[in-house]
Amino acid sequence: MNGPDNLISRNIRRYLPAVAAVLAIIAVPLAAYAVPGSGPMVSVDSYNGENITELYNVIAKICLGILILVEGILFVAIFKFRRRSDDEQPEQVHGNFKLELGWTLAALIIQVFIGFKTVDVMFEVEQEPEQDPEIVVEAIAYQWNWKFRYPEQEFRGQKFGGFTTSNLVVPANSLVELDVTSEDVLHALFIPELGVKIDAVPGRYNYWWFNAAGPNSTANVDFEQRDTQQQEQLTTTRTDYLSFLRPQGTPRSVAKERTKQGVDYLGSKPVPEVSPFATYDAREYVGMCAELCGSGHWNMYFRTVAMTPSSFEQWLVDRRKAAQSADADGAAVYSANCAQCHQGDGQGLGAQFPPLVDTQWTNKDTEESRRKHINVVLMGSNAESLQGDTTVKGDTYSGINMASHSQLNDAEVAAVINHERTSWGNSGGKITPDDVKKVREELGLEPRPVVRAGEVAPATLKQEGERLYSACVSCHGEKGTGVGQAPGLINSPKVLGTVQGFAETLLTRWGVDNNVPGSHSPMGRRMSNRELAALMTYVRQAWGNEGSPIQPPEIQKVRKQFQSNE
Amino acid sequence: MSQSDAMGFLSPLTEKAENSWFWYIKEWVCSTDAKRIGLMYIIFGILMGVIGGVLSILIRIELFSAGADIMSETFYATLPGMHATLMIFFFVIPIFTGVGNFVVPIQIGAPDMAFPRLNLAGFWILPAAAAMALSAYLVPKGAPGFGWTGYPPLSVQASLGADLWIAAIILVGTSSTMAAVNFLSTVFNMRCKNMTLFQMPLFTWSLVVTSFLILASTPVLTSAMMMLELQRTFPAAFHFFDPQGGGDPILYQHLFWFYSHPAVYIMILPGFGLISEVIPTFSRKPIFGYAVMAWSMIAIAVLGFVVWAHHMFTTGIALRVRMAFMLLTMLIAVPTGIKIFSWLATMWGGSLSFKTPMLFAVGFIAMFTIGGLSGVVLASVPVDIQLHDTYYVVAHIHYVLVAGSVMTIWAGIYYWWPKMTGRFYHEGLGKFHFWVTTIFINVTFFIQHYLGMQGMPRRYFDYDPQFEWANAISSLGSFALFSVQFVALGNLVWSLYAGRQAEANAWEDGETLEWDISSPPPHHNFPEPPVWEPVDRSHDEEEGHELQPQPSPAE
Structure with missing residues (x-):
């Protein structure tokens, strides 16, 4: 009753779902490899990044070839050697020495090839070029942020250094040496677009170098051709199509509140309007932490600002001016150093960060209160008045983890303290830079601004x-x-x-x-x-x-x- | 055939146990029968796998969309580490030990393991350790938030939960050492007549190699944990990892990875062995290149001990040191490649029947290759520096451990389920389980390669919104992947009541000793000591019985 045609078509129908599914298993990964944009890595904006990406492309192609070979053989075997009748008995083959030797050697040769190719790129990428670096920056990680210390040095004949910033500002197309370390636990400095990643280890300095493409790189043309709204969508605007799945109602956690306040992801590409470096001719790359360092690990973003050399010189001049001016802007210092934890309105955040409004440190017009306030800003959680459990406005905070801000100069410390003592309804009385200087001496801290840059007591x-x-x-x-x-x-x-x-x-x-x-x-x-x-x-x-x-x-x-x- | 004969080792031993569930369960709890202990390992492992899965689902819910959704960052920080701890130490490793306990004594023709009471003690340490690790969630400040790697100084800073975690890890190490000693004693002393080392089935071989790995590497992990605990408890006296006291945090990483890289092979070699049993059975062909398969496992194990620093390429160790570690790492791809091609060659020319275990075995080959190849990509130092601690690494480990270990675990459970229980699971449901699992492993994890290459770091509570769509896909995939596992568990439970009775040789083509005895096996495995009929392991038929190992090109 069943002709041979019928048999074949029945067979095909029987195996069709299996065949289609196997094809799907193979096709999904392959397609993903082939989808434009999924292949290339993000690091293309520095010499190192380009090298790494190129190497990746070579290795990925070899791997794709092997993958297709393996999946191909598997697929053919599945289809060709499927069991057609229950009593079929295939030839019993135990091995084939030549074949086994063949694929062993082939695998070895491919690995050796990849190995040599890699060693080549390794030396290219990792050994610092023979020329002296144009600038040296110490990157210091702590829970949970970064500071960048510029030792005393020269850039184009101009002396600078001895200051600390919270973003990494470098001249573009210049050799930058990074000396990376940590004050507490392990961190890792990661700038994806520049191909920079190196662990920050307490007690060690790890060296790395990069050469950022900066504002004139062609890699950014595509981005810059978009209008502002598109740029924002690409960077910091959160898409809202999934909002119906998010829980509604009152925020449940500290982090929820923080999100409400708006975490600045800095985007993968900067929006010039919101950057404090918008006035310079610069390109920004987002930097972050890549080694688990506690609960705030995910929020250690910093800006890597690659400026044209003339803009960089201008930035140095602007910095010096700001540092020397006696009337530092307290509000600006506050938003750069304090607002992340204590919030813009001084109300603090959750169970970790106490408020600054109406406390014995900020809103008591006594000599002792002012001294304690200076002490806390300079010493962080090592300050005398923060030892053990600390009670602020009835809430007990145990194990406060506050960074020291002794890198700020006397004028800046005074400005930010005065800002805190006179804002949000506080009236704690003002202090002067001289008060700060005195406390610093008592604590045995380095004077700031330093007497002679680079020298230490x-x-x-x-x-x-x-x-x-x-x-x-x-x-x-x-x-x-x-x-x-x-x-x-x-x-x-x-x-x-x-x-x-x-x-x-x-x-x-x-x-x-x-x-x-x-x-x-x-x-x-x-x-x-x-x-x-x-x-x-x-x-x-x-x-x-x-x-x-x-x-x-x-x-x-x-x-x-x-x-x-x- | 009486009722108790049909139930084999599952049948109660005393009259009391026959009449009361309580005594029957007590009989299991105190049983020194390797088969019963093996099943207890498997049940315990599945339970822990479910809890570990719940933790991973919490992670994926949180990452489903950008922004903080359902938990605090402090709680989130505990999840990746606890998920990994449960999955590695309490799911994958115990399940393989369990399958090994059931299968290895039978495969070599022994009545039981060499040290039955040690075996039982080794098992019961695990629930205690798991209770300890999980109770970290109940103490003040909760479970440790430092990942499964526990790097100091973060782990020195951590609160009480960390002490519980450290104690649990030391206990797990003790338990697996006990199991390893037992496997080695059993295999080296209790093989039946004619069962020479190079006649042993490859699954038994894989357990032997794994046991050596455990014996050699676990003490190092235990020392690292002891050092960590000493420094935590007596910070003024011990400074192993504290630079201010002359120590170095990187030292811990060397010790940790000296264990944890071989641990990767502890988690995959039994899977390799298992696949080498499944594929020949369903292909009606002997394994291709038996001796090379055995030697390549040994080669992987040996090489596995000299590559640990590839987890530390960004810590600042010297260029030339990293170069050496990189080249050795790439070398591992050679024996692994040999295995993949030998499995393909076993299938080639065979008569393939696609029952569920075979489907899982084939799916394993198809997807483990992806994990292996992304391993080659990661071995390359400059590329690794770019991808280290990003989602690319997450994708890689999950292709190796989910598409690798978990797929082989399922292949093994389906393969030996009729032997263990005397009942067949529902074949249709099994196939459904396979297809959904396979598809959603790819949906969940493949996209994470992309995230990594675009620079999304792992263990992030929240992320740049540009990564939202990819994370959403990955989350949806994980939900489907997790839910379908319950179909499989349901299927297994169903089979106990309504499954078809299994013959002695349930798959008809099983060649090893376990298929000679009834399903489920009787209490002492073999009514009389079995004699193994040597199998031709030679490459060429003219040479006849070749019982000596072939020199391996992989050496």
């Missing part, structure tokens, strides 16, 4: 150095007496002699004797100039040593000499 250096010395204790002894074959450091001519001679022992493989286990590696290399200066100052002045203190700029000089040789 010897007492501070010694204090920092004592902490760093703990890494040396196991060999040189707690009292500098030396342990076993390691030399003592008391009255050592190497220690008390020239800066250069002392630095050599820490920056090169000086004195390394292969017969002496643990004779030291160039430990100082991974330290910043300041850390090294602090450590050396400590050793020169501890245990009865009476050497002179060493300042970070001196280290900068000798470091160049030792480290450029290799």
Whole structure:
């Protein structure tokens, strides 16, 4: 009754769903690889980023080829060798040595090819070019934000540095060196479009470099050709088509409130109108944290602003003016440093961030209240009045986690404190920059603005150095007496002699004797100039040593000499 | 055949247990029979998998749309870590141990494991550990919010929940060490006549290799956890990971990944072994290149110990060190590739029957390849630096662990279910489960590659709204993926009551020893000690019985 035609069509009908589904499994990933826009990576706005993206494209193509091969064989096998009758008995093959050797070698060759290709790009991307970096910036992460410290240096013959900002401002098309570290837990500095990612590790400086394309890059043309409204849609406007799925009614959580206040994602592309750098000829790249660092991990955005060199010079001039002017704008300092936690209206946020309105710190016209206020701004949660559980307006806050703001200069601290003491109904009385200066001295903090940029008070250096010395204790002894074959450091001519001679022992493989286990590696290399200066100052002045203190700029000089040789 | 004979090892042993559920359950709880312990492992694993799945669904609901939706950022921070902890330590690893407990003694012709009481003790540590880890949600300040990696200094900062978590991890390590010792003693001492090492079925081989991995790597994890706990408890005395006391947080990462990279293979090698059983059975052909398959597992295990730093490419370790780790990492693709091609070659020329276990095995090959290839992409240092800690990595691990481990777990459960219970599940529902799972694994995880390449970091409570559409797709996929698993569980429960009776050789073409005994197996597996008939493992037929291992090109 069933002709052969009928049999075939019945067979086809029987396997059609399976075949279609298998095709779908294969097609979905392949299509996704092929969809325009899904392939290329986001990092195309720097030299490094381009290299990485190019490498990715090569590897992805090889992988796509292998994927098609495997899925193809699988599909053919599924279709061709499906069981046609229940008593069918295929030939029993146990293996084929040549075939196995063949695909082993093929896999090996492909991996070796990818390996060599990668090693090539690695050296290109990671080794800092031989020329000196045009600027050096220290990126310091803390829970949950970033600060960028500019050491004393020169840009196009103009001296600058010794200040700290909350966004990373660099000249475009210039070699920028980043020295990345952290004050508390692990973080990672991530600027997707520039191909920059490096962990911020407490106790270490990690080096990275980049060369941002900046405002004249052709990569942005597509974006800039859109009108403003489209640009905003692409960046910061939240699409609302899913709003019906969001819970309505009163906000349930701290984070909900924060969202209501509007988190600034900075967008993947900037909207010039809302950027504080809108007046400069610059292009912005969003930066963020990529290593889990606690509950605020997701909200550590910063702007990476790549300016044309002339704009960068202008920015330096503007900064200096702002820093020198005695009447810093308290409201501006507040919104840049405090509003994220304490909110624009000073009401604080949730269970972590207390309000500033009508508290004993901000709204009591006494000498003690003013002093406590300055203390808190300078020291953060290390301030005396914030130890243990802190009660603010009847609510108890335990484990307050506030950053220190001692990087602000006296005028800025005074301005922001006065802003807080006179806004939102507070009337706590004003303070002057001199008051701040006094408190700073009492606390043993570095003066700001610094007396001579780059220099640090010897007492501070010694204090920092004592902490760093703990890494040396196991060999040189707690009292500098030396342990076993390691030399003592008391009255050592190497220690008390020239800066250069002392630095050599820490920056090169000086004195390394292969017969002496643990004779030291160039430990100082991974330290910043300041850390090294602090450590050396400590050793020169501890245990009865009476050497002179060493300042970070001196280290900068000798470091160049030792480290450029290799 | 009496009622109790038909129920095999499931039948009650005493009269009391015959008449009362309470005594029957007590008999299970205290049973030293590897088959019963194996089933308890599987039930426990599935339970933990469901809880872990709920946590992942919470994550996906929160990420469904941009902005804060249903929880606080502090609570969210606990989710990725607890989800991973449950899935890795309490779902995948125990389930494979469970399947191994059931199958390995039978496959080598032994009546039970070498140390039955150790076996039971090892199992009961797990529920205690799980209760400890989960109770972190009940103590003040809640579960630890530092991911499953627990990097210091964040994990030193964390509150009481972290101590519970650390204790749980140490207990899990103890439990899996006990299981590993037991597997090795069983396999090396209790094989039946003629069962030489290179006659063993590949699933047994995979458990042997995995057990060596566990023995060698777990102590390192335990030490890392002890160091962490000491530093947390006595911060003034211990500074292992504290730079201010001369320690280094990176040290922890080295110790952690020295365990956790091999742990990846602990989670996939039993799956490899399992697939090597399923495919020959449903292809009516012996496995292609048996010796090379065994050696490639050993090669993967050995290489697995020298690649850990590829999880740390952005921590600032030296260029040349990373280069070495990268090249070694890429080398792992060679034995893995051998396995994929050998499975394909096993199917090639066979007579393929697409029952549910086979579907899962084939789906595993199709999708695990994607996970393997994205692994090659991630091995390349500069590309990894760009993709590290983004959703690309999330996509990669889920292709390896969901499309890899979970698919093989399902293949194994469907494959041995008739043997374990004497009942067949519903084939149609099984196929439905397979297709929906396969489609939605891709919907959920494939799009995450895209998110990663566009620079969305992982473990983010909220994200740039430009990523919203892709996250919505991923969330929808995960909802479907999670719900369909309950169809499968329902199917398995249904089979106990109404499933078709299974023969001894339930799939007709099973070649290993478990298919010689009744389904479910009797209490002591074999009425009399079995004798294995050596199988031809040679490459060429002219050479006849070749019982020696072939030198592997992968070595």
